[in-house]
Amino acid sequence: MDPSEYRPRTGEIPTSPGVYRFRDEDRRVIYVGKAKNLRQRLNSYFADPANLHPRTFRMVHTGASVEWTVVGTEVEALQLEWTWIKEFSPRFNVMFRDDKSYPYLAITSKDRYPRVFVTRGRRKPGITYFGPFGQAWAIRESLDLLLKVFPVRTCTKGVLQRAERSGRPCLLGYIGKCSAPCVGQVSEEEHRELVRGITDFMSGNTGTMITDRKRRMAAAAEVYDYETAARLRDEIAALEKVLAKNAVVLSMNADCDLFAVHFDDLEASVQVFHVRGGRIRGERGWIVERLEDSTPASLAADYLRQAYGEADPQAVPPEVLVDTLPEEPESLSDWLRDRRGGRRVDLRVPERGEKRALLETVRQNAEQALILHRTRRASDLTTRSEALKEIQEHLGLEEPPLRIEAIDNSHTGGQDVVGSLVVFEDGLPVKRDYRHFAVRGEAARDDTSSMYDVVSRRFTRYLESLASDEPDERFGYRPSLLLVDGGPPQVAAARRALDDLGLAQIAVAGLAKRLEEVWLPGDDFPLVLPRGSEGLYLLQRVRDESHRFAITYHRKRRGRSSTASALDSIPGLGPAKRKALLAEFGSVAGIRRAGPEELQRVKGVGPSLADTIQRELNGAQRQAGGAQPGGEESESDE
Incomplete structure (x- = not known):
């Protein structure tokens, strides 16, 4: 959608701190942001959309409306923004996921008899959590040691109620791993004191606990109370063993x-x-x-x-x-x-x-x-098989796409146009089959022409390989699916190139970054795969790899051309001196940073030529900076 159609009037937007939400045509929240000054921030999205970052450009053009909420302070804006991100999971916000499920030590502090247990998953109100810990067995082992010192309740609600009805403690109560408040062996307050002890220990207040027990053990031994001294000795050993499981990393007692x-x-x-x-x-x-x-x-x-x-x-x-x-x-x-x-x-x-x-x-x-x-994720055979099956079903392919090839184009303002071809077999990259294409002449006039050119060249080589007595190992295989980075125009260009070569049996699809939609040739509406599906993840990975490969090649070509033009245009600087300067300073940027005295260390560069080099390079940099702010590549996405 054209952002001007839903841009709010400047006078309507407050200048206060607040949080804003962009929604699409279906009223789904696609982005949540905060601002010290709502008017200034929102105007930045609409003032000149063409100068926005590509991802922000897609977000603004995907949106159909924007709304905001004013808050009192920047801290309130920070909190509200996070609340909405958690609630709506917007497409254009950064989304985190745990790299594994972590165990926590939890204490139900609001229960009559608080319970200590190891748990995973979402946090619940009324429960105090410690952790997360790297290994479940490690925290369970530590908890077993801590129960020797702080024998608090660990049983479930059902076990507790059964013990209260029968008047008999469970096994843990008999072996001393629970103080058995359920049958009155300790009072409610005494049990809470034990819970406070384990809470203080897990909070890091360990030094005073061990020191206090050592003092009490010595005092008990002096009055020949060896039973108490032995119990305190065992508690000290248990606490020190728990501490030994946690590596000392800082010399000071830091939190x-x-x-x-x-x-x-x-x-x-x-x-x-x-x-x-x-x-x-x-x-x-x-x-x-x-x-x-x-x-x-x-x-x-x-x-x-x-x-x-x-x-x-x-x-x-x-x-x-x-x-x-x-x-x-x-x-x-x-x-x-x-x-x-x-x-x-x-x-x-x-x-x-x-x-x-x-x-x-x-x-x-x-x-x-x-x-x-x-x-x-990449090496999991089951996951890869599931991804290929999902792609087959969603795209209506006759068989799983065991070989997927992806093509992307990259350029800077229509200059230095390049294409990339990446190959995935069984869901894994086959880097030996990656290829670059330099696009020149009429083929470089726009994205669709570039796409048609690259697809035609790649599959012309495939047909030549079929007709040859010695098949071309680089281009001699036919993919099950050709994936292009883009929407309907790029998909149509790729389909037309294949049809012109008589290769209608090769399936084509495009993955557009707008909302990660999958476009098929001739369709008026895209396919939207479930966001967390393995099939979509594999398509994203293939598309992003082709994008990365194209950008890498494009930067290399642009770097070579800019190096040649920057040094070739300096009067009095011949090939030998250019080569010597690059050998000495490594790059044009290194030469530009060098002072006149450093430049004169290179053989053949005198004071006059050094001044000329500095003047020409710095002048070229200012002109380039004025002509193209930021120097970012423009990729053919959609």
Whole structure:
């Protein structure tokens, strides 16, 4: 839709802080955002849509209406934005998912006799959670040790009621792993005191507990109360064994959370270490789809809200350490302070020392988690088979598309047009069959002409291979499905190229980034695969890989052409001197950064030529910057 058709009048938009929602024609919320000044932010979407980032451009043109809610402060805007993102799961917002299901230690603090247990899944009100922990067996083993010191209730509601009716405790009560409040062996208050003990221990207050028990053990031994001394000795041993399971990572008795993120071309991995009392007491990770305009700063703001948006106040530490400061760090610090019950939270990037070293360890874990996630999903034969079957059913293919080829084009303002061909077999990339295409002449005049040219060239080689006595290993195979990056125009061009070559049996589909819609030739409406389906994930992965491959080749060609033009146009700079300068400084950017004295170190470059090089290169950079702000590539998406 044309954004001008639903653009609100400037005078109607307040200048207050607030949260806004873009909706599509079906009234689905497709984006939620916040702003210090609603009028300024919303006008930025409509003032000149052509200059928007490609993803934002698609969001604005997908929208059919925009609405907003005014709030009192930026912190309230932050909270409301997160609430709506959780409620509506908008298509154009960053969406996180846990990279695995983590166990927590939970305490039902509002029960008459609070229960301690290990759980997974969504948090529930009225329950205090500790963790998450890396392994379920580790926390279960720790809980078993803690019950020797704090024998609190662990049984379900049904077991508790049965024991109350019969007047007999369960097995745990008989063996000393439960204080059996159900049958009156301890009072309600005494049991709550035990619960407070385990809560304090899990909160990191461990030093005083062990010190106090050692003092009491010595006092009991002095008066020959060896039974009490032995019990305290066993409790000390149990507590120290639990502590030994948590590595000491900081020399000081620090409470902090450390966050780090690692990117690849398609996704990002976020990892957090929860450090309490100088020890790692828990860890957690998320995998997030990497949207085109996601920056480390914007992602940092999102993952902090993911981590603390529903957290209990005691789960927010006094110090949050990140590898990149989030957008609007002051507002986030205020929001974290509110989440912590009004107590200060220090949000910063550690610059040196052991905290910086530990943050690097968190970053390495994020990198390994992303590698493991991609490997598991791609290598899972069952998952890949399910994805191919879904694609077959949704696209109406005669057989599962065991070989999928994808084509994408990339260019800068119609210049340096290139195409890419990537190949997936059985749901896995076959990189030896990847190919590049340089598009020239009339074929480069627009996206559909480029698509027709690349498809024609690829499958002409296929037909030539069939007619040859020696088949071409690079182009001699026929795909079950040709996927193009784009909508109806690109799909129609690809279909026309195949039909002109007599290859009507090859199926064609397009995946448009607008709403990840699948377009088939001649259809007036797209197919919308379920967002979480394995079939859609595989199509996205194939499309994004072709996009990445095209962009990589395009940047390489553009870099070569810009290097040649930048140095070739400098008077007095011949081939030998150009070669010597590139050998010395590595690139045109390196030459541009060098001062006149550094340039004169190169043989044949005197003061006059050095000044000329500086003047010409810096002048060319200013002209290029004025002609094309940001220097971003333009991809043929739709």
